[in-house]
Amino acid sequence: MTDLLLIPGPIMVSPAVQEAASIQSLAHTSPEFVKIFQEVLQNLRTVFQTTDAGDQSIVISGSGTLGWDIVGNNLLKSGDSVLTVSTGFFSDSFAQCLESYDAQVDVLKSEPGKVVALDKIESQLKSKKYQLITLTQVDTSTATLLDIGSIAALVKKVSPETFVIVDGVCSIGVEEFKFSEWSIDYVLTASQKALSSPSGLSVSLISERALKYALANGSTRGFFANLKKWTPIMKAYEAGAGQYFATPSIQLVNALNVSLREILSYGLAARIAKNKQTSDTFKSNLQQLGLTLVSDDANSAHGLTAVYVENPGHVISSLKSKGIVIAGGILPEIKDKYIRIGHMGISAIEDDLHHIDNVFEAIENSI
């Protein structure tokens, strides 16, 4: 029997999504596949909440990490300054990736589970010209949720030319996210988190102004992370015409199409609300056991929970022996002091599956 998988991604996918991953191969420029890819690119606009036709959704075989390279390779030049607001391991890794592109990265880092105060971000933004700011909406290492809307509004006020870049890997599909309303320039995620699909796809959206910059000023180095190569391809597929650069993953794009349909047919707002309810109840139940969350109540993500326990190794192996898979800590400072439980997709939405009841009961019994 398959384990109950409750890590913060990859997550368990619905039977229809599983089946969609097993279609026979199609020609990558066939009308049948073009229609599928077109629907994916169009539906992503709704999921990311863009209203601007000049923005472009992008789906490439890869992982969340590839989105960092797309930023480094297309949206900055050697020597440019970058401001990273860090709430954990993944925020820091994104900064390191951009440093590898010769960016000068300043990191404003909060204590585990806390967020950086807006006034600190404001004074830092005023201190020099930043090409871009990186915000990790949910840092999967600490389950900390950033208030992207407020930070983006601040950037727009004090440094409007700075590109606002959001790592939405553990947030898109589970947290409120408004690309156009918040004036975001690039958001990246991956297929295996709240988009509720198999892993293997880098999924992102770029604003018209950032895309214009990328096409005019982005690096010409390399093919696979180069938006000069991908932009005509994505525009062609979305317009209903196949075009070749590198073969997309037929099966994974088809699976993503089915999962996006499921998300939109449930209703994006309803899904986000249901995720919040599942998360709030789960977190409150853990707190009633006397446990402490890693993230402040005010800044807690809704797609996963990070919670301190006395003996994480014991809890994890005890759950595994019952067929439930959760994750350990990953933030170096507190690595061996907490566990992480993912609750996205069907596990958060379908109460009848009892995934969250089961993992709660198993944790209760193991501590």
Add this chain to the structure above:
Amino acid sequence: MTDLLLIPGPIMVSPAVQEAASIQSLAHTSPEFVKIFQEVLQNLRTVFQTTDAGDQSIVISGSGTLGWDIVGNNLLKSGDSVLTVSTGFFSDSFAQCLESYDAQVDVLKSEPGKVVALDKIESQLKSKKYQLITLTQVDTSTATLLDIGSIAALVKKVSPETFVIVDGVCSIGVEEFKFSEWSIDYVLTASQKALSSPSGLSVSLISERALKYALANGSTRGFFANLKKWTPIMKAYEAGAGQYFATPSIQLVNALNVSLREILSYGLAARIAKNKQTSDTFKSNLQQLGLTLVSDDANSAHGLTAVYVENPGHVISSLKSKGIVIAGGILPEIKDKYIRIGHMGISAIEDDLHHIDNVFEAIENSI
């Protein structure tokens, strides 16, 4: 009903491979997934025919194109000289990708369907110091097969420090290929060709000496095409331990595991021989219709056929109306004069499916 897909990739996959792509998600560092990934990395050694434990197989979410970037980002420095032996569109694109990494690329190009004479390659190799030579074993644009063994032996004789790089996208799994015996330094392919799996994975093997160079001298720029990031991950998985850098595609790696098992259980040599037989018969039947192949008989690939026809558009649409999908020409010089038919994987191996009989009959009726 699904079309009969006979383009030179993606190719139709077996029912077991289809099913393998639909497994429920597993944790990327779980013992269950580590075992699957380990088997894939080990079996690739057999498929690529390496006997040197210091070589390393690499599987990353991506496409064949990503392998070109891995060469550009890891195996050369800005200003290095590269020699490309070109038999068509894909050889030229590989050269352009390396030029984007500031390599000085010399291209020795043959007429469509012909190959460059060994003595020309020899005198070019003697004219300056080349960091690497790129050889496209089968250029999918022309179905031309290069004699990699002879060229690699020549490089070893006259310029032994030059890395021998093989684009094996349309050859690995269908043409004879001997990594260790031929002293190859890097070979790249993709999952959706003769490896007979869904598209979405970049699959490659690097020699110990090239890997040593990459780790010491490769660019530090970027994460996703950086072997400094991937090498410890691949070594860990192959040794049976999960390690995290970027989430691999659980479903596609599982599908590749099943397809590699099928290839090895049939027997690699037997499979290559059967592919050759299918290809030889198909090509000879087309020639008996009075048609001319794009590739010389002596240099013809066995995983696809490129053949001149009077009205390619008519032939392609006539076949499509019967539910058979083939591909058009792609080499600019002769683009509108020929068609391409893929015959890899089950279509070449399983006579009972009658894929090749059916496409031949449809072509015969359409001309």
